[in-house]
Amino acid sequence: MSAEGFVRAATLSDLEEDVPLRVELAGVPVSVVRTEDGVFAINDICSHANVSLSEGEVEDCTIECWLHGSRFDLRTGKPSGLPATRPVPVYPVKIEGDDVLVSVTQES
DSSP states (O other): OTSSEEHHHHEGGGBBBBBEEEEETEEEEEEEEEEEEHHHHEEBBBBSSSSSSSGGGTTTTTTEETTHHHETTTTTTOBTTTTTTTTEEOOOOOETTTTEEEEEOOOO
């Protein structure tokens, strides 16, 4: 882990556009998503039901929980519809060359 808390989560070539990639960083489950707007890292566990968000679909910079259909903004973690009412953490992302670095020690 670097001094700033950033660790390598994936490479850009690992990420298909709008297809979540689940990784575990320092014991934290993270969904890394590449969209036309950039690369985002969001906690992989839905705040409504304890299920993996990376199994859901990505559309318009949101990720959908496959179980009940709540959508979370990849930039803010805020839910955009019920049944979820609590946001999920999002994490800072840096791109260095082909490496995607994420800091799970800092929330955005």
